[in-house]
Amino acid sequence: MIRPSPSELQKISRQVRKDIIGMIYKAGSGHPGGSLSSVEIMVGLYFGIMEDADRFFLSNGHVCPALYAVMAEKGIISKEKLSTYTEVGSPLQGHPERTKLKGIENTSGPLGLGLAQAAGYAVFAKDSYVYCETSDAEHDEGNHWEAVMFAAKYKINNLIQIVDRNRIQIEGTTEEIMPIGSLSEKYKAFDWDVAEIDGHNFDEMFMAIESIKKSGDKPNVIIANTTFGKGVSFMEANPDWHARAPTEEEYKKAMEELE
Amino acid sequence: MKSIRDGFGEALVELGERNPDVVVLTADLAESTRVKEFAEKFPDRFFQVGVAEQGLVTIAAGMAEAGKTPFITSYAVFSPGRTWEQIKVTASLNDVPVKIVGAHAGFGASMYGATHESLEDIALMRVIPNMVVVSPCDFTEAKKATLAIAKNGKPTYLRLARQESPIITKPEDKFEIGKASILYQVKNPQVVIIGTGPILSEALEAARQLEEGGLGAVVINLHTIKPIDEQMITHYAKIAGAIVTVEEHQIMGGMGSAVAEVLSKNFPVPMEFIGVKDSFGESAKDYNNLWKKFGLKKEDVVEAAKKVILRKNS
Numbered sequence: 001m002i003r004p005s006p007s008e009l010q011k012i013s014r015q016v017r018k019d020i021i022g023m024i025y026k027a028g029s030g031h032p033g034g035s036l037s038s039v040e041i042m043v044g045l046y047f048g049i050m051e052d053a054d055r056f057f058l059s060n061g062h063v064c065p066a067l068y069a070v071m072a073e074k075g076i077i078s079k080e081k082l083s084t085y086t087e088v089g090s091p092l093q094g095h096p097e098r099t100k101l102k103g104i105e106n107t108s109g110p111l112g113l114g115l116a117q118a119a120g121y122a123v124f125a126k127d128s129y130v131y132c133e134t135s136d137a138e139h140d141e142g143n144h145w146e147a148v149m150f151a152a153k154y155k156i157n158n159l160i161q162i163v164d165r166n167r168i169q170i171e172g173t174t175e176e177i178m179p180i181g182s183l184s185e186k187y188k189a190f191d192w193d194v195a196e197i198d199g200h201n202f203d204e205m206f207m208a209i210e211s212i213k214k215s216g217d218k219p220n221v222i223i224a225n226t227t228f229g230k231g232v233s234f235m236e237a238n239p240d241w242h243a244r245a246p247t248e249e250e251y252k253k254a255m256e257e258l259e
Numbered sequence: 260m261k262s263i264r265d266g267f268g269e270a271l272v273e274l275g276e277r278n279p280d281v282v283v284l285t286a287d288l289a290e291s292t293r294v295k296e297f298a299e300k301f302p303d304r305f306f307q308v309g310v311a312e313q314g315l316v317t318i319a320a321g322m323a324e325a326g327k328t329p330f331i332t333s334y335a336v337f338s339p340g341r342t343w344e345q346i347k348v349t350a351s352l353n354d355v356p357v358k359i360v361g362a363h364a365g366f367g368a369s370m371y372g373a374t375h376e377s378l379e380d381i382a383l384m385r386v387i388p389n390m391v392v393v394s395p396c397d398f399t400e401a402k403k404a405t406l407a408i409a410k411n412g413k414p415t416y417l418r419l420a421r422q423e424s425p426i427i428t429k430p431e432d433k434f435e436i437g438k439a440s441i442l443y444q445v446k447n448p449q450v451v452i453i454g455t456g457p458i459l460s461e462a463l464e465a466a467r468q469l470e471e472g473g474l475g476a477v478v479i480n481l482h483t484i485k486p487i488d489e490q491m492i493t494h495y496a497k498i499a500g501a502i503v504t505v506e507e508h509q510i511m512g513g514m515g516s517a518v519a520e521v522l523s524k525n526f527p528v529p530m531e532f533i534g535v536k537d538s539f540g541e542s543a544k545d546y547n548n549l550w551k552k553f554g555l556k557k558e559d560v561v562e563a564a565k566k567v568i569l570r571k572n573s
Contacts, residue, residue, distance in 0.1 A: 057321075098324075099354045105324060107353045110344060113317045117349060120321025120329075123306075143345065146314030154306070 003048040009202050012073050013043050017231045018258050019069035019082055025251040027086040029094070033241040035066040037166035037199070037226040038133060042070045044205045045131055045162075053128035055121065057106050059114020059144075060135035060164065061095040062243070067104075068092050076103045112141025115161060119151040119219070122159040129213070132161045137169035140178045145190075151219035152191040160209065161221040164199065166228035170242050187221045199224025232257055260423040263457060264362055266401030267419055268293025271330060273402075274409050275301045281409060282322055284308055285332045286315045292332035292362040292419075312338045316345040316357065323355035328409055334368065335361025335377030339416060343383055350414040351389045358408055359384070360417045364394075365456065365507030366553075367421030369546040376540035376549075381455075382512025384416040385485045391436060392485040394418040394455040394514070397426045400482060403434035411436055420507075422546055424457035428480070439488040443467075445475035449571075450564045451495040453479045454505035455514045458555060462505045465560035476564060484514050492518055493525040501571040502530045503563045507555060510534035529570040531563035 004012070016039050024030030038060075045056055058067050068085065071077045077091075084090035091101040095109030106117045118132035138144055151159055163183060167174050174180050187194045193215045195208040205224070212220040229235030232254045246254055274281045275297050284306040289295045298305040308315050312333050319329035331338065339346055339359055350357040361380050368375040384392045391413050395401040401419065408415045427442060434440075442459060443452075443466045450469070454462040459480055466476040477495055481488065496502060502522065504515030515532040522528060535553050543549045550556050 097352065099352070106321070107348055110348050112313075113345060113349055116314050116317030117321035117324060120318035120323075121325045122321075124322060124325040124327055143313035143317060146308070146311035147318065149311070150306075150308055150314055150318055153309075 001048065001051060003206070006202060009043060009047060012047060013039050014258060016043060016066060016069040016073060018255060019072065020065045021232070021246065021251065021254045021258065023065045023068070023082055023085040024245050026083060028245045029086060030065055030245060031062040031243050032235055032246070033168055033228045034060060034063040034135060034164065034166060036230045036232065036235065037228050038063050038066050038164045039230065040200045040202060040205065041133055041162050041164060041224055042066055044202050046070050046074050048202065048206055049209055050131065051128070055105050055125065055128065055130050057114050057118035057121070057130065057132040058096060058108055059132055060111060060138055061108030064096040067096065071103055077101070111135070111138035112143040115144055116147035116150070119147050119156050119159055122156045123154060126158055129158050129160055132159065134161055134163050136163055136165045136167060136174050136180055136183065139180050139183065148190050148192070155217040156219045157217045159219045160212065161219070163221060163223050164226055165223050166226045168228040168237065168239050168242065170239070172239050183223050191218060193218045193220045194223065196223040196225065199226035200230060261398035261426060262423045263395055263398060263401040263420045264293045266395070266398035267360065267405050267417070268296060270402040270405035271297045272300060274406060275304065278328070278409060280326060280328050282306065282327045282329045283332070284315055284319050284329055286310055286312045286337065288333055288362070292360065294332050312341045313345050316342045316359070317349050319357045320349035320353055320355055323357050324353065328356050328358065330358040330360055332360040332362060334375060335364040335380045335418065336375055339380055339383050340377060346414070347387050351387045354389060354414070356412050356414060358415050358417060360419060362419045363421040364418045365420055366540055366546040366549040369543040369549050372542040373539040378509045378535050378540060380418060381484055381506070381508050381514055385517060386512070389414060390485060391415040391483070393436065393483050395482055396456055396459045396480055397424060397428055399426055399430055400428045400434060404482065407434055407436050418456065420457045422457070425460045427460055427463060434482070437483045437486045437488060439482065439491045440480045441477065442480045443476070443478035445470060445477060448475040448477040448499040449568050450474065450501045450503060451477045451479060451499045452503045452505060452560060452564065453481050453492065453518055455481045455484060456507055458505055458507045458550070461550070461555065461557045462560055464557040465564065468557065468561055469564055474564065474568060481514060484517055487517050487521060489521050489525065492521050496522050496526045496528045500528050501567040502528055503533060503560060503567055504530065505533040505555070505560055508534055510536055529567050531567040533560055533563055
């Protein structure tokens with residue numbers, strides 16, 4: 001795959017962030033914090049990593065504005081579609097649905113269900129790579145760890161999970177609500193290959209993925225340390241922005257910052 | 260006497276030979292859900308996920324997204340009991356053909372007590388859009404149902420009983436998903452008994468006893484609870500004018516409720532419901548003792564039939 005230059009990737013990311021804020025502002029609802037923290041993960045995958053046969057499963061479906069915006073940048077859906085997010089009859093549902101929008105692999109939103117689906121898919125897609133974004137908070141879910149054990153048992157080495165480690169969930173920080181501690185150590189103990197990166201740094205991400213692909217017969221996880229609400233100063237690291245739309249004033253300020 | 264779960268297990272091996280896309284997953288219950296033979300014959304298409312029912316459903320959904328037809332087995336109390344949301348979102352809303360096989364349904368695991376008796380699974384599954392609900396009545400029908408649901412392309416719940424039970428259908432009987440069948444026919448019926456699952460053997464005995472007493476009863480085998488055979492139910496309601504439903508399940512939300520939904524819209528007639536009346540089960544060495552205690556035996560069906568005929572004629 002020929003990758004766009006770092007400055008091009010940054011430009012795409014900036015546009016994706018503006019689209020996220022625009023969609024959530026127009027809809028009057030959505031999840032800006034996690035959407036903004038996962039921008040580089042999705043831009044990196046769609047523009048710098050994934051080949052045609054590869055698949056992306058989004059487990060933390062509430063950050064779908066980011067995915068929709070990346071799909072629009074990539075030309076998978078039209079730009080105009082973005083403004084229909086959460087409208088009645090729109091394929092861009094408040095949480096993404098496989099049967100409503102081509103390019104969505106798994107219906108998601110309820111947490112803890114995505115990695116299992118990605119793992120099940122990957123068992124029968126051995127000639128490709130299956131990527132799955134999860135959130136750090138959904139590591140509270142038992143279903144998620146059932147999939148972690150399954151993937152290790154069946155040595156699903158074409159599965160690459162990327163955890164958006166933004167450290168924020170609905171009611172506070174992940175370490176207040178239910179301490180997660182070191183995900184790297186946990187995954188090592190569960191027999192996964194692990195890498196930890198700055199989740200807003202494309203070079204680190206590409207290097208980590210290329211090297212983990214060659215690492216053997218274990219499933220793979222990249223812990224991407226990110227900033228919740230990245231790019232909009234008053235949203236950064238502030239749990240208030242898990243699920244709320246900006247006011248007109250906040251919208252304007254956010255868009256100014258993203259210029 | 261043969262068990263419904265054995266019928267399922269035999270058909271699954273047949274399917275394995277015929278259809279390379281059929282895969283099987285179980286949550287540490289390969290032997291008792293009768294998938295062990297499949298596992299031995301097709302090790303590459305068998306997945307032991309451990310005691311992890313939520314993983315069972317969601318991993319299978321991913322396999323179905325990759326084009327496979329997964330049959331997933333556990334006890335009905337655990338799946339669909341524990342896994343309702345996973346089934347709703349990753350099987351039904353995703354629209355992928357995961358086959359949820361709920362074993363030991365009804366009072367079949369009576370020795371284990373209320374925690375292991377699944378009396379709510381029909382209600383749980385039939386309320387989910389896009390879900391097919393099939394409940395075979397004997398070994399022979401279980402085989403046909405298993406083969407049929409492998410081909411329907413839809414998320415489907417298959418309800419299996421544990422115990423050995425009388426074989427009341429014939430190998431040559433037609434089985435079609437969504438089309439109920441007649442198990443016992445009489446001229447000028449006074450009442451129609453509609454049942455599902457192995458408890459239909461009680462309904463059949465009840466019909467014979469009623470006939471001896473001069474009250475003709477037709478027995479309908481409603482092996483598919485969803486999509487429901489509105490046409491046949493309405494047709495026989497018009498002929499007989501009185502209905503008794505019989506199921507090894509809570510009355511609330513179960514098969515009888517589904518029949519009532521059809522009739523109250525199309526052709527309301529007096530109905531009586533045989534089933535569990537809003538209570539938990541309990542332990543018993545033999546499930547039959549619980550059928551007695553909870554009022555699911557042929558005597559109960561006969562009494563309900565007489566009562567509903569009286570209501571019709573009053």
